[in-house]
Amino acid sequence: MEVLVDEIYEETKQNYPSCKCANYDNDVKSIALNNLPPVYFLSTVSEGEKKAFLLDRQRRITVLAALTQAKGLLCTKCTNDKKMRETI
Template identity: 65%
Template sequence: MVKNYMEILVCEILNEIKEGYPFLKNINYSNDVKSIALNNLPPMYFLSNISEGEKKAFILDRQKRIAVLSEIISAINIVTKNL
């Protein structure tokens, strides 16, 4: 199965910060934030010969997490302006 690891990372970080943004409990707003963030981030797919460790390293990479968090915050600002 082909997976977009950027989407996995966005979902993980969004779940980590959800408590600070009560409006994200609404699935529609949460999906809007995910969509906006993912549209502004490059997709990331791995070849079949890449180890699980390398995939996990992508998810845990500090620089990638910061970039994703920045896009999520930008997406939250867009969604909250349109509430």
């Protein structure tokens, strides 16, 4: 799940304004991961099954929703003057 969160966060972070706080990126990913179920693969699982996990559309939507919630939460708690837009 960590790989998927990192991948989606990197894909979407330039599309949305973000806070300028020091650990903002790591905090967003940490909050999102804490709200998502953990997923582990056995060593016998093929690369194709791992790739299918990363490409599953519903799972990607769920991760995107968790990242959006995490950004919204951090934005409301932020004390920095250069906050994200207020509409998130």
